[in-house]
Amino acid sequence: MIDLYYWPTPNGHKVTLFLEEAGLDYAIKPVDIGKGAQFEPDYLAISPNNKMPAIVDRAPADGGAPIPMFESGAILLYLANKTGRFLGIPEGADAPTALRQRIAVNEWLFWQMAGLGPMTGQYGHFHVYAPEDIAYAKERYRKETERLLGVLDKRLEGRAFIAGGDYSIADMAAYPWINPYTKAPLDITRFPNVERWHSDIAARPATQRAYALSKQVNPDAGKPLSDEEKKILFGQGAR
Incomplete structure (x- = not known):
């Protein structure tokens, strides 16, 4: 339990x-x-x-x-x-493939922890919660959040999931941080691979x-x- x-x-x-x-x-x-x-x-x-x-x-x-x-x-x-x-390892994968999949999952998990989460959180803070309208902060975190979405969009080109291989904890970590602020939405249509991936995960019964x-x-x-x-x-x- x-x-x-x-x-x-x-x-x-x-x-x-x-x-x-x-x-x-x-x-x-x-x-x-x-x-x-x-x-x-x-x-x-x-x-x-x-x-x-x-x-x-x-x-x-x-x-x-x-x-x-x-x-x-x-x-x-x-x-x-x-x-x-959910380590991204396809069933029946050999040892070298499993090793490389674990590495990729770890990389993208830490990318979310160090980048996508904190930067999107700051975007949300200054666009939704801050008591003052600070134009520099709003623009700074909007640009950084969009940069990270661009990184993710490129990564997802030709891949169903972030780390390649199967659905993994890298996807679970990143998914909730894609456009979480309804009062300050970003234009996700600019990132078609992210939009497709996000839609696929949203459709999962467990999600x-x-x-x-x-x-x-x-x-x-x-x-x-x-x-x-x-x-x-x-x-x-x-x-």
Whole structure:
């Protein structure tokens, strides 16, 4: 059993995408980040960076004590290695092919973690949430987000999935960060390979199940943040 500490955000969706695809047993432990649940001591014992998601694997492969984990990319890698699934390796692949597929998956997983996620997040912050209209910041992050979409579009030319091979955790990591801000949409039609890939993943039954959890866990998902929620999410310094 996996305990999933979750709230419906792009990073939260990454883990539900995996769990639904893999069919693993899991229990959602809601972490209402708009109310500051990510700062509670019990949660910080699992996720010391006070971010979401996190998991506790109560049945690790070594048969030992439960394993807590934070950071969405690390969680995806852990679950992929635990199950031997979604590493992009075609069935029956020989050892050299499997090795190279693992390398490609890792590269593009870290590309998302270091680039697509943070830069798209900053794009969303300055276009949707910032209290001031800062033209330089809006343009800076729009251009960088579009540059990253261009990189992904080129990568997907002639490929069904990002790492080549089969559907993988690289796709699960990137998918939720493609145009996640309905109030500040980007023109994805400029990136036809991304648009095709995104549409294909959206059609997967596991994707639809994962995203259906949003309203179940947070009936207010998609509504504007209150001033208090913005203060909690964006106003924290060192404690």
